Amino acid sequence: MKNIRHNWTIAEILEVYNTPLLELIYKAQEIHREFNVASEVQVSSLLSIKTGGCAEDCSYCPQAARYNTGIEVHKLMTVSKVLEAADIAKAGGASRLCMGAAWREVRDNRDFDRVLEMVKGVNEKGMEVCCTLGMLSESQAQKLSDAGLYAYNHNLDTSEDSYKKIITTRTYDDRLDTIKNVRKAKVTVCSGGIIGLGETVEDRVSMLKTLSSMEIHPESVPINALVPVAGTPLENQPLVPIWDMVRMIATTRIVIPQTVVRLSAGRTQMSLEGQALCFLAGANSIFAGDKLLTTPNPDFNSDMEMFKLFGLNPRKAFKKNVKYVD
Numbered sequence: 001m002k003n004i005r006h007n008w009t010i011a012e013i014l015e016v017y018n019t020p021l022l023e024l025i026y027k028a029q030e031i032h033r034e035f036n037v038a039s040e041v042q043v044s045s046l047l048s049i050k051t052g053g054c055a056e057d058c059s060y061c062p063q064a065a066r067y068n069t070g071i072e073v074h075k076l077m078t079v080s081k082v083l084e085a086a087d088i089a090k091a092g093g094a095s096r097l098c099m100g101a102a103w104r105e106v107r108d109n110r111d112f113d114r115v116l117e118m119v120k121g122v123n124e125k126g127m128e129v130c131c132t133l134g135m136l137s138e139s140q141a142q143k144l145s146d147a148g149l150y151a152y153n154h155n156l157d158t159s160e161d162s163y164k165k166i167i168t169t170r171t172y173d174d175r176l177d178t179i180k181n182v183r184k185a186k187v188t189v190c191s192g193g194i195i196g197l198g199e200t201v202e203d204r205v206s207m208l209k210t211l212s213s214m215e216i217h218p219e220s221v222p223i224n225a226l227v228p229v230a231g232t233p234l235e236n237q238p239l240v241p242i243w244d245m246v247r248m249i250a251t252t253r254i255v256i257p258q259t260v261v262r263l264s265a266g267r268t269q270m271s272l273e274g275q276a277l278c279f280l281a282g283a284n285s286i287f288a289g290d291k292l293l294t295t296p297n298p299d300f301n302s303d304m305e306m307f308k309l310f311g312l313n314p315r316k317a318f319k320k321n322v323k324y325v326d
């Protein structure tokens with residue numbers, strides 16, 4: 001059994017993060033090849049099933065009702081529209097559909113019943129289904145699991161300290177509780193964060209400490225670069241330098257070696273060369289499709305061309321890691 005550590009200290013992670021850049025990329029790639037098939041990239045497509053009007057005050061988010069961001073607010077989509085969108089995502093090369101709702105938390109009502117129908121329907125198409133719906137209770141997580149949910153996305157976003165500066169309407173512990181409920185229901189966990197919120201390197205490292213200390217590591221860790229959206233409190237944040245993204249991805253790969261590290265929001269701000277460095281640093285997943293939830297993303301065709309150029313292949317749905325057996 002390979003050595004997967006759950007006891008990384010802040011000092012150790014900081015040392016990894018601050019390794020000279022090319023050395024860091026080399027080490028991350030070495031670990032990546034030890035634990036994963038380096039040519040395989042997991043491709044997820046995002047679908048905003050309920051857009052805008054959210055009660056939370058996440059400072060980065062265009063969907064919070066309290067900021068004027070000009071997005072088109074939309075109530076919960078119908079099941080048939082979602083299934084149509086799943087077909088398009090599958091045809092575009094995605095093996096996973098991630099359905100996002102701008103909810104603070106799930107409520108036990110007809111909307112939730114409809115989401116359960118969506119999960120069943122997409123699962124029946126042979127795609128991995130992921131949801132990101134805000135906070136979940138144990139019984140709600142179980143219902144999603146019974147409907148065939150494969151993964152639940154719930155990001156820690158940043159360190160516990162900097163979280164309070166970014167969101168005031170819920171706590172870090174609320175986030176951790178939902179992740180525990182997802183685990184109990186035997187759904188895989190997708191949890192990562194955003195860089196470029198104005199956080200320090202220590203904040204980034206502290207978030208990785210929390211993730212790497214979990215008893216079971218998240219099966220996927222999305223690393224988002226902030227997409228600054230006009231009307232949000234973070235609209236004037238400078239764009240994340242590509243070198244920070246590369247360092248964050250490499251450090252995630254080294255401390256959580258077997259997870260799927262997703263090069264997430266912010267790719268329209270990155271060059272192909274920059275993205276190549278992210279893959280070298282151990283990223284092995286992307287969000288594909290011309291829209292994230294409300295902001296633009298490269299389209300399927302240009303990403304498939306990028307894969308061809310780099311010699312990468314989309315990973316098949318439900319494929320387990322062949323390099324590692326417990």
Ligand code: SAM
Pocket residue numbers: 060061062063100101102103104132133134135153154155157193194224225226227228229265293
């Ligand atoms: N409402 C649910 C929640 O907060 O968990 C699910 C949807 S929420 C939009 C999912 C994640 O998107 C957030 O946790 C955050 O990491 C990311 N996100 C939102 N706005 C972003 C932005 N402007 N730039 C980068 N990432 C963003």
Ligand code: DTB
Pocket residue numbers: 046062098100132153155192193222223224227264265291292293294295296
């Ligand atoms: C994640 O970590 N990033 C995705 C997904 N999980 C839900 C969302 C990115 C959203 C970017 C801003 C937008 O398009 O609204």
Ligand code: SF4
Pocket residue numbers: 054055056057058061062063064101102103104134
């Ligand atoms: Fe709502 Fe999620 Fe946006 Fe926060 S990140 S405002 S919870 S949609």
